[in-house]
Amino acid sequence: MPRQVDHEARRRHIAAAVWRLAASGGLEDATIRRVAAEAGVPARQLQYYFGTREDLLLGALELLNRDGEAEARERVAALGPEPEPRDVLRSVLLEFLPLDESRRQRHLVHMAYFVRFMTEDALRDRIRDAPPELEDLIAMLLPEGRRDEADFLLAGTTGLQGQMLLGQLSAERAIELIDRQLDRLFAPMDRPADRGL
Amino acid sequence: MPRQVDHEARRRHIAAAVWRLAASGGLEDATIRRVAAEAGVPARQLQYYFGTREDLLLGALELLNRDGEAEARERVAALGPEPEPRDVLRSVLLEFLPLDESRRQRHLVHMAYFVRFMTEDALRDRIRDAPPELEDLIAMLLPEGRRDEADFLLAGTTGLQGQMLLGQLSAERAIELIDRQLDRLFAPMDRPADRGL
DNA sequence: CCTATATTGGTACGGTTGCACCATATCTTA
DNA sequence: TAAGATATGGTGCAACCGTACCAATATAGG
Structure with a gap:
């Protein structure tokens, strides 16, 4: 040979x-x-x-997706052996923001594929299988597993991603907005769970 | 001539x-x-x-944007002479969801332009001027004008838009998620404003 | 060494692209 | 009616596209 x-x-x-x-x-x-x-x-x-x-x-x-998942897993693992649920969730969400050149390029490329995702059936099927588990994970990490809040939290994060890519939003502001939501969702439970459930 | x-x-x-x-x-x-x-x-x-x-x-x-704005204004006007702030806000947010073929096509086309928005300077400038006023409007419609919640609400809505376009999310579910957020944000104020401010 | 095969290089072809160019037709105004 | 601006049509060109095809090369196993 x-x-x-x-x-x-x-x-x-x-x-x-x-x-x-x-x-x-x-x-x-x-x-x-x-x-x-x-x-x-x-x-x-x-x-x-x-x-x-x-x-x-x-x-x-x-290959891009494989790299992305590996990077994400790495960053979550870097939180330590027994991380707080809130920290894990925060890390997962921040993975969707273009906070460094690697993530920025990855999300940019995803946007480029977006239209094809929607129209070409081959791609469409491939994407419709993965994400439910992501929402499940987020819901699990949330106190009381509030599904509605989990879903909207993820949607909000991807929305912030888009605004950041367009240069409309700074990284600091995006992170701040996410942290505010986490503050609320992880607030002490001595009152009737502010209408999230 | x-x-x-x-x-x-x-x-x-x-x-x-x-x-x-x-x-x-x-x-x-x-x-x-x-x-x-x-x-x-x-x-x-x-x-x-x-x-x-x-x-x-x-x-x-x-032309697409002009049509879109006209349609949106029309739908808000259809709410009546003195609509509730919550109804106006809901109408504005729903404008971002592909709830009919007109809106669906419009958002699809926007996605197609997305990458160009980010890289070509001519387009980039045009888009960076418009949106602050939208966040302002939303914040104004919210009780106490909570800016953080307003920004995240808009981000969440555009995130839901993306999921709907990909066929991952039904219209009913998207609307439900938005209504849950509105329920929370317009909840009666007999308690200390659940950490949104 | 030698040969089979994994790997590389270069090219040629049919098709499409954006656009410039030239000619013609149509209608309004003077 | 003459004329000139507005609008339309068709064609040609150089560049680029994806990919099929043919030849050459280099190396691992016999």
């Missing part, structure tokens, strides 16, 4: 080029030739490692 | 074709030739009424 090459590494290298282009100009900028130039490899290599352009975009998205 | 033509009507007719294409396949599907075919006019006409493709996309967006 001929030279063995680390496929995973090469795919990741190419995928990173897709991310950069998609984040700055949308999916339409991620053409095969442009991605190849951005990655510094011959265009033919993209064909070899990903196949068609559709496969390239899908593959790049999958 | 020659035949006079209703420019505004023609531009709107063409813009509607842009919306349909952008809503179903993203901005990259809104090529000059495709838009022309969708609108049933020669491609040359797009050049005449909009100029370059960039101008076409910008013009189509502007």
Whole structure:
């Protein structure tokens, strides 16, 4: 057999080029030739490692998500051995905000894929399976597991994400808004649970 | 002078074709030739009424926003002469949800423009001026004008919009979640304002 | 060493893109 | 009616697109 090459590494290298282009100009900028130039490899290599352009975009998205989940898990783990539920929840929510370049680019790329998510059935199915567990997790971390508050909390966080990406909202303000909601939801229970349930 | 033509009507007719294409396949599907075919006019006409493709996309967006604002104002006005603040607020928030085909298409198109909003400076400036007044309005409609709650309420609503567009959330559930938040924020004030301020 | 095969390179093709350009038609005003 | 501005139509061009195809290379197993 001929030279063995680390496929995973090469795919990741190419995928990173897709991310950069998609984040700055949308999916339409991620053409095969442009991605190849951005990655510094011959265009033919993209064909070899990903196949068609559709496969390239899908593959790049999958790698992005994998990286994102790993990063998120890492940050939650960094909270220590037995973290407070509130801290875990806060960490999970903050994962949705573009607080560093890594997260910013990731969310930017997700936005670029958004329209395709909605119209192309292949993508649509893939996304409709994951998120219920996320809402479940948030509800579990909330005192008394208030589902309505959990759902709106998550929605609010993704809303803040959008405003931050548009430059309408500072990181400090976004975090402050989330902390205010957490203050309320984790408030001492010596009164009738302010209408959240 | 020659035949006079209703420019505004023609531009709107063409813009509607842009919306349909952008809503179903993203901005990259809104090529000059495709838009022309969708609108049933020669491609040359797009050049005449909009100029370059960039101008076409910008013009189509502007018409979309104008239509959206008009529709929203109409629905608020339909509440009657002296509506309750809560009803006005609810109406404003529901305007962000894709509750009918008109709003659904409008928000879909906005998503298609999203990445460009973030990167192209021309668009970026245009969007950074409008929204503060919206948050102000919401805060004003809220009892005691709690700014933090107002901001998070708007963020939450746009978050629900995204989930609905992805088919993850039903209209009923989204409205229910908003109404729960309104229940809480408009709750009687016989106790110390549940930590919102 | 040698050969089978994983990997790379380069290119060519049919199709589409945005746009500039030229000619024509149509109608209002002078 | 003459004329000139407004509006329309069609075509051509250079650039780019995705991808199929063919050749060359390099290396691991025999």
